[in-house]
Amino acid sequence: MSIASGYKKFKKYILTSSGFQLVSHWTKANTLEFDDGKTAQDKLGAIDGISSSRESNSDKIAASTALVSELNSDLGGLSFYEDNTGKYVVGADSVPKKLGKVPxxxxxxxxxxxxxxxxxxxxxxxxxxxxxxxxxxxxxxxxxxxxxxxxxxxxxxxxxxxxxxxxxxxxxxxxxxxxxxxxxxxxxxxxxxxxxxxxxxxxxxxxxxxxxxxx
Incomplete structure (x- = not known):
């Protein structure tokens, strides 16, 4: 049977001390190991997927690089820091803005x-x-x-x-x-x-x- 029309199912066995063992052509998250000794399950098991949606509130969906780039562009590097007078200011890009004081x-x-x-x-x-x-x-x-x-x-x-x-x-x-x-x-x-x-x-x-x- 040609590749274009389909494929033949087959099984592969290896001979071990306890007899022939079926070899799987598919790996699982708990069997795929990285160089640091951790499995894919350890590293990625809690992630159900990747999304660019701003509306998702799931803690099991990872943000895509496209979403991260979009948010960084919108916020312009927004950050809070303490100046040399001890007051907290908010900065966006290179222009810091004072938080102000409430009388x-x-x-x-x-x-x-x-x-x-x-x-x-x-x-x-x-x-x-x-x-x-x-x-x-x-x-x-x-x-x-x-x-x-x-x-x-x-x-x-x-x-x-x-x-x-x-x-x-x-x-x-x-x-x-x-x-x-x-x-x-x-x-x-x-x-x-x-x-x-x-x-x-x-x-x-x-x-x-x-x-x-x-x-």
């Missing part, structure tokens, strides 16, 4: 910073009034300024305005007062231009810490 606020605080002062103003107080209460924020942790209590008789309305003291540091005044930043750390509080009245402040004052914002 959050701690509220409901109720403690005071005590300061002595000696300042006096008579008559109407306008926008050109002198300094009236100062403290150095460098002596403290990042904080927000709350209600200012002094010996003067004026009471200012709540404004709930946040002022930026430094990069990432904001302060909130719960009284209608104004923050002046005369240096990187010196904070001066004075009455707002819309507030008028006598202010004879000699004694001590307190800054109430009401909230902290991290941004």
């Amino acid at each position: 959050f606020m701690v509220t409901g605080l109720n403690f005071y910073v005590q300061r002595d002062f000696n300042d006096s103003h008579g008559g109407a107080i306008g926008s050109s009034n002198s300094l009236y209460f100062s403290f150095d924020i460098a002596e403290y942790e990042t904080m927000s300024v709350g209600t200012v209590v002094t010996t003067q008789t004026n009471t200012y309305d709540t404004s709930n305005v946040f002022y930026k003291v430094d990069d990432g540091v904001w302060v909130k005044l719960t009284s209608n007062l104004v923050l002046d930043i005369s240096s990187n750390s010196l904070v001066t509080i004075r009455p707002a231009p819309t507030s008028y009245g006598n202010m004879n402040s000699t004694g001590s004052g307190s800054v109430k810490i009401s909230s902290i914002i991290f941004s």
Whole structure:
């Protein structure tokens, strides 16, 4: 019978000490051995196939090189790493992108910073009034300024305005007062231009810490 029309079935035996043994022309995964001594079953037995599908979620299907190449092209070598400032950034190709910072606020605080002062103003107080209460924020942790209590008789309305003291540091005044930043750390509080009245402040004052914002 020719090869074109088919083939003849045949069996092959070998003579062993226990007699003739049938020789199989097919190998199995547990009989095919590699140079490292591991069988095909050890190396590939858990794989049911190879696929280029993005939709497959089987842990028994291996990804094809075509799929790996496609994903690498889409992601552009996306990776996370820590820069020299200790912050984590995400990089794609050669252009890293900052992950950014999410601002959050701690509220409901109720403690005071005590300061002595000696300042006096008579008559109407306008926008050109002198300094009236100062403290150095460098002596403290990042904080927000709350209600200012002094010996003067004026009471200012709540404004709930946040002022930026430094990069990432904001302060909130719960009284209608104004923050002046005369240096990187010196904070001066004075009455707002819309507030008028006598202010004879000699004694001590307190800054109430009401909230902290991290941004």
